[in-house]
Amino acid sequence: MKLESKTPAGPLADKWNNHKAKLRLVSPANRRKYHVIVVGSGLAGSAAAASFAEMGFQVSCFCYQDSPRRAHSIAAQGGINAAKNYQNDGDSVRRLFQDTIKGGDYRAREANVYRLAQVSTNIIDQCVAQGVPFAREYGGLLANRSFGGAQVSRTFYARGQTGQQLLLGAYSALSRQIGLGAVKMYTRHEMLDLVLIDGKAKGIVTRDLVTGAVESWASDVVVVCTGGYGNVFYLSTNAQGCNVTATFRAHRRGAGFANPCYTQIHPTCIPVHGEDQAKLTLMSESLRNDGRVWVPKNTTDTAKPAAEIPEEARDYFLERKYPSYGNLAPRDIASRAAKEVCDEGRGVGQVIDGQRLGVYLDFSAAIKRLGESEVRARYGNLFDMYENITGENAYKQPMRIFPAVHYTMGGLWVDYNLQSNIPGLFVGGEANFSDHGANRLGASALMQGLADGYFVLPYTVTDYLAGVGLSDRPTTEAPEFKAAVKEVNERVAKLLAVNGTKSPRYYHKALGKITWEKCGMARDKAGLEGAIRDLQALRKDFWENVKVVGTGDQLAPELERAGRVADFLDFGIMMCLDALTREESCGGHFRTEFQDAGEAKRDDGQYAHAAVWEWQGEGQLPARHVEPLVYEETQLSTRSYK
Amino acid sequence: MVHGKSAHDGETTLALKLRVWRQSRGVPGHFEEHALAAVPTSASFLEMMDMLNEQLIRAGKDTFAFDHDCREGICGMCSMTINGMPHGPLPGVTTCQLHMRNFRDGETITVEPWRARAFPVIKDLAVNRSAFDKVIQAGGFITARVGSAPEANNTLIGKVVADEAMDAAECIGCGACVASCKNGSAMLFVGAKINHLNILPQGQPERERRTLAMVKTMDEAGFGNCTNYGECQAHCPKSITLDVIAKLNRDYLRARVKGFFSSTGKPSKGGD
Numbered sequence: 001m002k003l004e005s006k007t008p009a010g011p012l013a014d015k016w017n018n019h020k021a022k023l024r025l026v027s028p029a030n031r032r033k034y035h036v037i038v039v040g041s042g043l044a045g046s047a048a049a050a051s052f053a054e055m056g057f058q059v060s061c062f063c064y065q066d067s068p069r070r071a072h073s074i075a076a077q078g079g080i081n082a083a084k085n086y087q088n089d090g091d092s093v094r095r096l097f098q099d100t101i102k103g104g105d106y107r108a109r110e111a112n113v114y115r116l117a118q119v120s121t122n123i124i125d126q127c128v129a130q131g132v133p134f135a136r137e138y139g140g141l142l143a144n145r146s147f148g149g150a151q152v153s154r155t156f157y158a159r160g161q162t163g164q165q166l167l168l169g170a171y172s173a174l175s176r177q178i179g180l181g182a183v184k185m186y187t188r189h190e191m192l193d194l195v196l197i198d199g200k201a202k203g204i205v206t207r208d209l210v211t212g213a214v215e216s217w218a219s220d221v222v223v224v225c226t227g228g229y230g231n232v233f234y235l236s237t238n239a240q241g242c243n244v245t246a247t248f249r250a251h252r253r254g255a256g257f258a259n260p261c262y263t264q265i266h267p268t269c270i271p272v273h274g275e276d277q278a279k280l281t282l283m284s285e286s287l288r289n290d291g292r293v294w295v296p297k298n299t300t301d302t303a304k305p306a307a308e309i310p311e312e313a314r315d316y317f318l319e320r321k322y323p324s325y326g327n328l329a330p331r332d333i334a335s336r337a338a339k340e341v342c343d344e345g346r347g348v349g350q351v352i353d354g355q356r357l358g359v360y361l362d363f364s365a366a367i368k369r370l371g372e373s374e375v376r377a378r379y380g381n382l383f384d385m386y387e388n389i390t391g392e393n394a395y396k397q398p399m400r401i402f403p404a405v406h407y408t409m410g411g412l413w414v415d416y417n418l419q420s421n422i423p424g425l426f427v428g429g430e431a432n433f434s435d436h437g438a439n440r441l442g443a444s445a446l447m448q449g450l451a452d453g454y455f456v457l458p459y460t461v462t463d464y465l466a467g468v469g470l471s472d473r474p475t476t477e478a479p480e481f482k483a484a485v486k487e488v489n490e491r492v493a494k495l496l497a498v499n500g501t502k503s504p505r506y507y508h509k510a511l512g513k514i515t516w517e518k519c520g521m522a523r524d525k526a527g528l529e530g531a532i533r534d535l536q537a538l539r540k541d542f543w544e545n546v547k548v549v550g551t552g553d554q555l556a557p558e559l560e561r562a563g564r565v566a567d568f569l570d571f572g573i574m575m576c577l578d579a580l581t582r583e584e585s586c587g588g589h590f591r592t593e594f595q596d597a598g599e600a601k602r603d604d605g606q607y608a609h610a611a612v613w614e615w616q617g618e619g620q621l622p623a624r625h626v627e628p629l630v631y632e633e634t635q636l637s638t639r640s641y642k
Numbered sequence: 643m644v645h646g647k648s649a650h651d652g653e654t655t656l657a658l659k660l661r662v663w664r665q666s667r668g669v670p671g672h673f674e675e676h677a678l679a680a681v682p683t684s685a686s687f688l689e690m691m692d693m694l695n696e697q698l699i700r701a702g703k704d705t706f707a708f709d710h711d712c713r714e715g716i717c718g719m720c721s722m723t724i725n726g727m728p729h730g731p732l733p734g735v736t737t738c739q740l741h742m743r744n745f746r747d748g749e750t751i752t753v754e755p756w757r758a759r760a761f762p763v764i765k766d767l768a769v770n771r772s773a774f775d776k777v778i779q780a781g782g783f784i785t786a787r788v789g790s791a792p793e794a795n796n797t798l799i800g801k802v803v804a805d806e807a808m809d810a811a812e813c814i815g816c817g818a819c820v821a822s823c824k825n826g827s828a829m830l831f832v833g834a835k836i837n838h839l840n841i842l843p844q845g846q847p848e849r850e851r852r853t854l855a856m857v858k859t860m861d862e863a864g865f866g867n868c869t870n871y872g873e874c875q876a877h878c879p880k881s882i883t884l885d886v887i888a889k890l891n892r893d894y895l896r897a898r899v900k901g902f903f904s905s906t907g908k909p910s911k912g913g914d
Contacts, residue, residue, distance in 0.1 A: 051788045066709060066768075067775050069815055070717040086795065128794040129786035131844050133808040140798030158808060164716055165811060172783035179779035187772065210667075210764055239711040273684045278692055279713040385715065388739050389686075454788045503699040505692070549699055554667060555707045555765040558699070 003627040006415040007111045016115040024466035031056035037219040039191045041068030044429025045225035046170035047453025053177035062189045069171045072239040076163025077284035079155035080446040082120040091152040093117045103149045104437020105587035106636045119455040130169040149330040149441040160381045191246040193484045194253045201424035205484045212553040216481040228408035228430040234512020236405035237282040243564040255420045256413035256612035258433035261579035266406030267334035271358040280404040285442040288327045290366035299345040325641040332439045332588045335403035349400045362398035409436040413612045417460035428452035438587025500545030504562040524592045528580040539569040654683045659750040683743040708767035715739040718814030723754040728818035728877045736879040756821035760864040773863035781855035782835045810837035812880045819874035825866030830874040833886030850897035
C-alpha cells in the first residue's frame, strides 16, 4: 500500500497557501461536464456538495436519512473553534494549532492541523453570511465561550445547538443548489459499495431504502463524508443510523483505514439506566465551564443524596489533579479520571452490574455566583433535556454524568489533499483520520467538517479532476458496475436468507458489550486478544443465526441494521487489532500496561506514526502499514494539564 | 419539564396494550394490537417501540417501521402520533424524548404516523416529508457563496435580534405542526424559517423574493392555510409560537405590496 502524505514543503505557516497556488484549475465552461458524487450530508458533505455546485460541477448527493438536514452533525451542542482572537486573550492561528496538536497527543499530521487552524476564521465568516444565529454581545459583536483543552475563549456558539445551526446553514446552501438543479439529492439511499475502474474510484452502488432498488452511479470522483463509527460500541451518543458501512465498503475495495483504535469517550454523558437502552445522551462540554465535577471522598457516602455530603467530604478530583485546567481538562483525561474514581468504588447513582457508574456535575456554586436565571440562560435547554431523561431537576441537585463513546478520530486514511490511497476517492469530516490525532478537543469536529467541506475539498478535488480529464468517465454499463451491483444484491439476499432466531439488535448489543469492555476507556493485551476471538465467534454466529424480518422491496429497518452490524463486526475486529498492536498509550487509546501513574505514556520512538490497515479478504485479519508522522516545527512533549 | 410525577424510579415497569398503525406502500392501512409487558418507566418511547419490535422478531413477524435517528430531540426525524397527539402528551418534547414514566400501567396507547395530505405514508409509521425540503429549496436560504463572505464582525447584530432569530431557527423540521393542524398547514414551519432569515441584516436583500417563493411552494405542495386553531404551537417540540405565522403573513403582504408598487412597467427580471 502506497502512503504518500503529499505534505507540501516550506514553513508550516506557508504550506497551504503555497500548495493552493500550485493546484490545477478547471475552467468554468468545463466544470459542468464533470460529475461529483458526495456521500453523506452532514457538515462536511453538505458543505462540499454546495461548494462544488456553486463552482459549477454536476453534483449528486446521497444520504440515508429522509432529509439532508437530519445528519448527525445536527446534534453537536457546544460550539465551533476559530482563531479570531475576538476576546483579546492572546489567541492566534499558531496557538489553535498548538492546542489541537497537543490535544491530539501528537498523533496527527502537523500540516493538516495547521491548515485547519488557518481556515477556522473563514468558517465563522461564511456561517455568519449564511445567517447562522451565533450568540452575540449586546453591542452586536459575536460572543465566545471557553472549552476543554484551551486557555483562551475561542468557541463560537448558538445556545446549546451549535451543530444544528451550522448544519442548517450548510443545508440551506445545499438546498439552494438543489433548487437550482445543480445538485441532485438522493435521500433514503445508502451507499453499499464503491466502484473502481483501473484502480480509480468511478462511482458507487446504493440501495434505495424505500423501494429496495439497488442502483449504481458513475462519476469522475467520489467524496465520502459519512461520519464516524462510534456505534461499533452499540451504546454511544451517535444517532441510531450512524454506521461504518460506506467507509468500510471503501476499505474492502482497497482504501486504507487509519487508526481505528482512536475513539473518543466523552466525559459528560447521562449514565446508563437499563438494559433496553438504545442510546446515550451527551451533556455539552460547555457545562464544565460552570459545573464542578466531584464524587464523595469516602466509599461509604456513595448511596447518600448529594445534599447530605458536606463540602469537606467531597473530592473535586479534576480540580485536585489538574489545577491549571481544572474541570476543563481534555476529554480523554477527564473521562479516565471519572472511570478511576468509580473503579475505586466512589461512583454515585444506581448500582448496575455491581458498580455505581456516575460522578456529580454540580452547579450549586455557579447558581450561587451567577443566579439561577443566568445559569438557565446559558444552559437551560440542557437542564431541560437532563430532566426529561432522568426525571431529576439539576437546579436542585447535581447532575450525574459518566463517560460515553462520542466521536471517532480514526477513519479512512487520506493524504494532505484529503484523497485516500484510491485515486478519486476523497474523504471529509469525521470519516477521515486527518486532524485530531489520538484525541479531539471540544468544538473541533464542527470546525473540521466545515473546513474540509468549504475550504479544502473544493480546491483539491478540482485539482484531481483537472488531472483526470474529460474523457475518462465510464457508464454504469461497464462490467465493474454490473459486478458490484450483483454483489450487493447477493449480500442483501444472503442476509434475508439466513432466517435464524436472533435479531440484528441482539448481535449489535453483543458486539457493543465486547468492544466497550475490552476496547473502551482502558485496554490491555489479554483483553484485546480475547475480544478478537470473541468477535470472530460472534461474526460466525451472526451469519448462521441472524433473523432479518421484512422484505427487500419495502422500507426494511431490520435489513438496514443487519447490513450495518455485519460491517461493524468485521470492523470491530480491526479496531481491536489496531489497539493491540499500538503498544503505547496516547489520547483516547489507553493501554493499562503503558502508563505513568494513571497518565498516558506515549512511545514516540516506536509509535509516532499512523497505523493504516489494508483489507486482506473475507475472514482474514487486515495487514498493518504505517505512515510516519514527521514533526517539523512541533516539539513533542508529555501532554500535561496539571 | 416533568409533570407532577414522582421522582424517577428505575425499578418500576409497565404492562401496556399497544394499537399501532400497520401499512404497506400503496395499500390501505389498519391498526394492529399488541400486548407488551415489563416496560421500564425509565425507557424512552422509542426504546419501548424497540422492545415491541424485538418481541415481533422473536415471533417471526415483521417489525413496525418508524423514523428516528439522533434520539436526543434535535434531528427532527422521529414522528409518531401518540394517543392522537403528535409527539405525545408532553409539551415541548419530541417522541424520542418522551419517557415511559409519563404513562400508566395497563394503559392502551395508540400509535399512528403523521396524518397529513402532504406527508404520504411510506410504511407503517414512516411518512415522506420531502415537501418541507422543497419549501426550503425554493427560498429558505441566504445566498452566500463560499469564498465571498465578509469579516464576521463587520455585521453588527444586536443580541435581541440575534436571540429572536435563534428562537425561530430552533425549528427541527419534524412536521408535528402539520400533523396537528386540521388544515394540514405548514405555516408554523415556514413562518419559523422566514422569521429566522427575514429579521437578520444578512437576510434583507432576498426578503421579498424568499417570502413569495416559499409561500408559493408551500401552497403547491398541498399544505393548507392557517385558520388560527393553534394546535401547531401546542405540539411543537421546540415551542415555536404562533407569532411567527403573524409575521409570515405580514412579510407576505409586504412583499406583494412592494412588488406591486415597485413595478416600472418593464417585464419582470426574475423573482416573483
